[in-house]
Amino acid sequence: xxxxxxxxxxxxxxxxxxxxxxxxxxxxxxxxxxxxxxxxxxxxxxxxxxxxxxxxxxxxxxxxxxxxxxxxxxxxxxxxxxxxxxxxxxxxxxxxxxxxxxxxxxxxxxxxxxxxxxxxxxxxxxxxxxxxxxxxxxxxxxxxxxxxxxxxxxxxxxxxxxxxxxxxxxxxxxxxxxxxxxxxxxxxxxxxxxxxxxxxxxxxxxxxxxxxxxxxxxxxxxxxxxxxxxxxxxxxxxxxxxxxxxxxxxxxxxxxxxxxxxxxxxxxxxxxxxxxxxxxxxxxxxxxxxxxxxxxxxxxxxxxxxxxxxxxxxxxxxxxxxxxxxxxxxxxxxxxxxxxxxx
Amino acid sequence: xxxxxxxxxxxxxxxxxxxxxxxxxxxxxxxxxxxxxxxxxxxxxxxxxxxxxxxxxxxxxxxxxxxxxxxxxxxxxxxxxxxxxxxxxxxxxxxxxxxxxxxxxxxxxxxxxxxxxxxxxxxxxxxxxxxxxxxxxxxxxxxxxxxxxxxxxxxxxxxxxxxxxxxxxxxxxxxxxxxxxxxxxxxxxxxxxxxxxxxxxxxxxxxxxxxxxxxxxxxxxxxxxxxxxxxxxxxxxxxxxxxxxxxxxxxxxxxxxxxxxxxxxxxxxxxxxxxxxxxxxxxxxxxxxxxxxxxxxxxxxxxxxxxxxxxxxxxxxxxxxxxxxxxxxxxxxxxxxxxxxxx
DNA sequence: TAGGATTGCACAATCGTTTGTGCATAAGAC
DNA sequence: GTCTTATGCACAAACGATTGTGCAATCCTA
Numbered sequence: 001x002x003x004x005x006x007x008x009x010x011x012x013x014x015x016x017x018x019x020x021x022x023x024x025x026x027x028x029x030x031x032x033x034x035x036x037x038x039x040x041x042x043x044x045x046x047x048x049x050x051x052x053x054x055x056x057x058x059x060x061x062x063x064x065x066x067x068x069x070x071x072x073x074x075x076x077x078x079x080x081x082x083x084x085x086x087x088x089x090x091x092x093x094x095x096x097x098x099x100x101x102x103x104x105x106x107x108x109x110x111x112x113x114x115x116x117x118x119x120x121x122x123x124x125x126x127x128x129x130x131x132x133x134x135x136x137x138x139x140x141x142x143x144x145x146x147x148x149x150x151x152x153x154x155x156x157x158x159x160x161x162x163x164x165x166x167x168x169x170x171x172x173x174x175x176x177x178x179x180x181x182x183x184x185x186x187x188x189x190x191x192x193x194x195x196x197x198x199x200x201x202x203x204x205x206x207x208x209x210x211x212x213x214x215x216x217x218x219x220x221x222x223x224x225x226x227x228x229x230x231x232x233x234x235x236x237x238x239x240x241x242x243x244x245x246x247x248x249x250x251x252x253x254x255x256x257x258x259x260x261x262x263x264x265x266x267x268x269x270x271x272x273x274x275x276x277x278x279x280x281x282x283x284x285x286x287x288x289x290x291x292x293x294x295x296x297x298x299x300x301x302x303x304x305x306x307x308x309x310x311x312x313x314x315x316x317x318x319x320x321x322x323x324x325x326x327x328x329x330x331x332x333x334x335x336x337x338x339x340x341x342x343x
Numbered sequence: 344x345x346x347x348x349x350x351x352x353x354x355x356x357x358x359x360x361x362x363x364x365x366x367x368x369x370x371x372x373x374x375x376x377x378x379x380x381x382x383x384x385x386x387x388x389x390x391x392x393x394x395x396x397x398x399x400x401x402x403x404x405x406x407x408x409x410x411x412x413x414x415x416x417x418x419x420x421x422x423x424x425x426x427x428x429x430x431x432x433x434x435x436x437x438x439x440x441x442x443x444x445x446x447x448x449x450x451x452x453x454x455x456x457x458x459x460x461x462x463x464x465x466x467x468x469x470x471x472x473x474x475x476x477x478x479x480x481x482x483x484x485x486x487x488x489x490x491x492x493x494x495x496x497x498x499x500x501x502x503x504x505x506x507x508x509x510x511x512x513x514x515x516x517x518x519x520x521x522x523x524x525x526x527x528x529x530x531x532x533x534x535x536x537x538x539x540x541x542x543x544x545x546x547x548x549x550x551x552x553x554x555x556x557x558x559x560x561x562x563x564x565x566x567x568x569x570x571x572x573x574x575x576x577x578x579x580x581x582x583x584x585x586x587x588x589x590x591x592x593x594x595x596x597x598x599x600x601x602x603x604x605x606x607x608x609x610x611x612x613x614x615x616x617x618x619x620x621x622x623x624x625x626x627x628x629x630x631x632x633x634x635x636x637x638x639x640x641x642x643x644x645x646x647x648x649x650x651x652x653x654x655x656x657x658x659x660x661x662x663x664x665x666x667x668x669x670x671x672x673x674x675x676x677x678x679x680x681x682x683x684x685x686x
Numbered sequence: 687t688a689g690g691a692t693t694g695c696a697c698a699a700t701c702g703t704t705t706g707t708g709c710a711t712a713a714g715a716c
Numbered sequence: 717g718t719c720t721t722a723t724g725c726a727c728a729a730a731c732g733a734t735t736g737t738g739c740a741a742t743c744c745t746a
Contacts, residue, residue, distance in 0.1 A: 005465070005487075007732060018696045023734060033735090034694055053463040057404045058732030061701045066400065076432065082425040089419065089446055098460065101444040103432055117441065120396045122348075144348075228626075260630040283571075284627040287603040350702060361726045366704060376705090377724055401702030404731045 006052045015039075015046040022047075026054070060122070069097045069310065070123040072114055074106045074131050078254065080280060080299055081129055084151060087303025088127050088310075095311050097124070104131055106225070112137040119144065125310045127151060127303075132195035147313035149306045153195040156324065161313070163306045163325045167197045167279075170295040170329030171204025171249075174277050177293055177333060178247050179212050182340035183275060187238040187248040189255045191226035201251055201279065220245070223255065231258025239266060239274070246340050247275035253282040256292065271338035281332055291334035298327050349393045358382075358389040365390075369397070403465070412440045412653065413466040415457055417449045417474050421597065423623065423642055424472055427494060430646025431470045431653075438654050440467070447474055449568075455480040462487065468653045470494060470646075475538035490656035492649045496538040499667065504656070506649045506668045510540050510622075513638040513672030514547025514592075517620050520636055520676060521590050522555050525683035526618060530581040530591040532598045534569035544594055544622065563588070566598065574601025582609060582617070589683050590618035596625040599635065614681035624675055634677035641670050 012022035017039060024033045025043040035043075046052075060066040069092050073081035089099045100123060104111035108131045115137060118126060125147040130138060132153030142148055142160060154162035178186055188205055191198045206216050220242065223234030231250060235258060238245060250256040256278040263274060270276050270290035278285075281296030305325055313319050355365035360382060367376045368386040378386075389395075403409040412435050416424035432442045443466060447454035451474045458480060461469060468490040473481060475496030485491055485503060497505035521529055531548055534541045545564070552559050563585065566577030574593060578601060581588060593599040599621040606617060613619050613633035621628075624639030648668055656662050 005462075005732095008734095009732075019733080020697080020735075021695060024695095027734080029735090034692085036694065039694080053459065055404075055732050056464045057400055057409065058701090059734080061398075061400045061404055061703090062732080062734050064701070075429070076419075077422065077426045077429040079420065079422055079425070082422070083420045085444075086418070086420040086446060089444070090448075093445075098443060098445070098464065100441060101428075101432070102436075102441070103429060105433075116396065119348075121399045121441065257626055257630070260627075264630065282627065283600055284603075284625065284631065287600070287607065287631050288627065289630060289632045348702095351704095352702075362703080363705075363727080364725060367725095370704080372705090377722085379724060382724080398702050401731090402704080404701090404733090405703045405705090407731070 005055065006050045008052070008054065011043065011047045011050055011052050014050065015043045017043060026052075066122045066124060067097050068100050068121060068123045069314075070118040070121075070126040070128075071099050071101045072104060072111065072118065072126065073101075073129040074104050074111075076101065076103045079282075080152075080253070080297075083299040084127075084129065084303035084306070087300050088307040091304060091307035091311065095314075097311075097314075106131055106227075108133045108137075115141050119146070125149075125314050127306050127310055129153060130155070132192060147310060149310045149313075151302055151306045153192075153197055154324065155196065159322045161309050161319060161321060161323055161325075163302055163309065163327065164196065165297045165302065165329050166326045167200035167329075168204040168207070170279065170297075170331075171201045172208050173329070173331045174249065174279070174293070174295045175205060175208035177331065177337055178249070178275065178277060179208060179214075181275075181337050183247040183337075184214055184340075185217075185242065185245045185247075186220065187235075187242060187245050188221040188223075189231050189234045189238075189248055189250045189259055190221055190223045191230070191251040191255065193224055198251065205249070223251070226252040226254055228254045228258040228261075231255030232261050233258070235259040235262035236265075239263070239268070245274070247277070247337070250276065250278040253278065253280040256280070256282065260288070271336050275337045275340070277336060279329075281330075285332070286334060288336075290336045292336045293334045294332050296330045296332055298330070301327050348398065349395045351395070351397065354386065354390045354393055354395050357393065358386045360386060369395075409465045409467060410440050411443050411464060411466045412657075413461040413464075413469040413471075414442050414444045415447060415454065415461065415469065416444075416472040417447050417454075419444065419446045422625075423495075423596070423640075426642040427470075427472065427646035427649070430643050431650040434647060434650035434654065438657075440654075440657075449474055449570075451476045451480075458484050462489070468492075468657050470649050470653055472496065473498070475535060490653055492653045492656075494645055494649045496535075496540055497667065498539065502665045504652050504662060504664060504666055504668075506645055506652065506670065507539065508640045508645065508672050509669045510543035510672075511547040511550070513622065513640075513674075514544045515551050516672070516674045517592065517622070517636070517638045518548060518551035520674065520680055521592070521618065521620060522551060522557075524618075524680050526590040526680075527557055527683075528560075528585065528588045528590075529563065530578075530585060530588050531564040531566075532574050532577045532581075532591055532593045532602055533564055533566045534573070534594040534598065536567055541594065548592070566594070569595040569597055571597045571601040571604075574598030575604050576601070578602040578605035579608075582606070582611070588617070590620070590680070593619065593621040596621065596623040599623070599625065603631070614679050618680045618683070620679060622672075624673075628675070629677060631679075633679045635679045636677045637675050639673045639675055641673070644670050 012019045025035050025040040030040040071085050102114045111131050129151045135155040150162040222237050223230045250259050278294045281294040285292045355362045365386050368378050368383040373383040414428050445457045472494045478498040493505040565580050566573045593602050621637045624637040628635045
């Protein structure tokens with residue numbers, strides 16, 4: 001029943017050889033150390049028969065290689081991050097790495113603590129989706145010399161490889177859809193303030209307005225988190241304070257849900273009463289009462305790119321630091337934008 | 344830059360004591376081993392100053408306790424499983440465990456391989472959402488004496504603690520909604536055949552029909568996976584072959600998406616042309632063109648229960664084996680069922 | 687058949703911790 | 717002042733693997 005794991009020593013004893021010989025036979029170093037074919041065979045047989053599984057622990061300790069990479073995200077249950085985690089996990093496994101997945105629960109304090117944990121588990125590399133508030137603890141982590149690739153909410157001032165979507169042009173393209181249909185008063189349901197994606201989207205928003213000679217109205221921006229509650233509050237707020245507003249722009253799929261809730265509550269209809277577009281393309285977007293026009297991030301590609309960059313670094317390829325990889329965003333026009341005739 | 348991690352020995356040397364003393368001072372065993380307050384203080388100070396982090400590896404090797412639990416799911420990017428993973432991770436961390444999350448990609452072969460991996464990483468316990476096809480490899484794993492809690496697609500024949508929703512009564516309750524509104528020809532978009540949730544839902548489906556004296560028509564059941572593609576195909580198939588069908592029952596949120604796609608393609612409207620209900624309550628359910636009546640599984644509770652059961656076993660509380668915990672399902676009536684007057 | 691090269695393996699150190707035990711020195715008892 | 721007890725710490729053996737080196741036995745060569 002509670003069979004203690006078989007150790008190399010037991011295999012060696014059973015095969016009548018020393019531990020070192022057994023080790024070399026089983027790790028494919030028979031040739032190099034001139035273990036006879038016969039001995040090797042016999043050792044392999046015994047190992048098989050006893051169900052020997054080398055202890056990753058001992059091996060890691062000795063080799064100073066854990067074969068672990070960390071993936072740290074603000075919320076695993078958010079499909080955006082879980083999709084990233086999935087891709088990274090897949091790529092990492094292909095190269096023989098296992099993944100330690102942790103969740104900072106959108107808390108910088110928690111993030112900091114977890115970084116410590118990952119470090120003491122001796123992860124060899126990290127794919128990090130930071131909470132995005134502050135970067136000092138990341139700076140410290142980076143200094144340890146563990147390869148890190150940041151995804152999504154990155155910090156340009158950090159000397160790290162980062163992968164993120166092309167937020168600004170995505171936003172501008174989406175804004176163009178609205179502006180071309182005559183919308184002039186567009187509410188912005190933003191996410192966590194100060195994060196790079198949010199910053200760049202705000203820049204895109206303002207640029208778009210500028211290009212159309214529309215004055216920027218700061219009070220049209222609301223919200224402070226990428227989650228549903230923030231979206232709900234922001235949308236509710238804008239809907240009550242800005243009667244002239246004809247469209248809203250949600251900065252994430254969670255925010256979108258909140259906005260939908262707020263709109264629903266007021267018995268407004270999309271796009272007749274209010275137009276709505278969103279960054280992130282949720283799988284249900286096209287089945288909504290009004291299929292939502294959206295800017296789709298290529299999330300799997302974000303994950304895959306990050307994983308590949310990390311794995312290259314792990315293989316020793318000195319990848320250029322401080323480089324930021326931009327993944328293009330695709331606009332999916334649907335039916336959530338009304339043609340707006342005033343002005 | 345590439346600062347090698349500080350070891351206990353360096354701390355000890357710097358503090359002018361032996362490694363053993365340093366170890367005891369830092370692990371709170373000063374009292375027990377009569378280390379003077381002064382020495383302890385000084386060791387702690389040095390450790391702090393050097394930024395000492397004990398190697399989890401070495402510690403695990405020595406203590407035969409890795410502090411790792413595994414979480415194995417068929418697809419992390421599916422919100423159902425990621426929500427479970429999140430809960431388990433949260434609970435585990437609270438008790439000082441880290442989580443190794445792996446994804447079997449809905450493949451039994453992959454699942455088997457991963458179980459081996461987890462084992463060689465010496466996980467202390469496992470929350471397992473099996474693919475659900477076969478159980479032999481799980482049997483073997485169980486025999487190692489590592490506590491395992493199964494979630495969702497469990498096997499009743501295994502001698503393991505398991506947690507799953509109350510599929511049958513959930514189904515019956517949802518069927519009642521349809522039957523009461525006069526539906527008699529109800530298509531069933533099932534998931535992976537042979538899995539416990541699928542089996543039990545089919546049983547619920549048949550029981551409901553029986554209770555209303557409606558003959559069971561096997562050809563009204565279609566589909567073979569819990570994913571969107573299967574849902575799409577199944578729905579398309581049923582819609583073309585059963586013109587008299589007035590309602591469909593999707594067995595998962597992914598299947599629902601597929602069904603919606605099929606219905607959309609045919610320009611049918613819900614519930615006028617076809618009624619639709621679903622197991623699992625996706626967050627967008629109420630914002631769909633026709634808000635979907637659904638049976639909501641309490642996914643966080645599934646995860647939490649599993650985690651707690653596992654953690655109890657890890658603490659040595661002999662929890663009753665072969666016990667199955669049922670989490671009740673909540674019916675959320677919305678607007679996707681038409682009142683059906685024929686028959 | 688002696689000498690050197692080659693073959694085939696064992697010994698022992700090592701990775702960074704934890705922990706049982708032993709050995710000084712200091713303190714207390716008489 | 718001796719004997720005992722308590723105090724404060726160091727030594728060394730684990731945990732389970734990997735790997736540099738050493739040492740027999742066999743082989744080849746002349």
